Amino acid sequence: MANKNKKDIKVNFGDLPVGLNEDVEFSEALADEDDWEAQERAASADERAKQRRDL
Numbered sequence: 001m002a003n004k005n006k007k008d009i010k011v012n013f014g015d016l017p018v019g020l021n022e023d024v025e026f027s028e029a030l031a032d033e034d035d036w037e038a039q040e041r042a043a044s045a046d047e048r049a050k051q052r053r054d055l
Helices: 033-053
Strands: none
Touching: none
16 A cells, blocks of 8 residues: 555666676677567667767
8 A cells, every 4th residue: 555645756767877788798699580679679769868968
């Protein structure tokens, strides 16, 4: 049962550090098409995050 007296806590996530996909292990020998597409999406996301940090 929820506590009705508890106040909602609002958190601003805009100032959190942006992580990169550098900690993800990737094996070219075992990669399939979906893995390569994921690598491309991750690289694009990293570039967009870098551009936002540089603004």
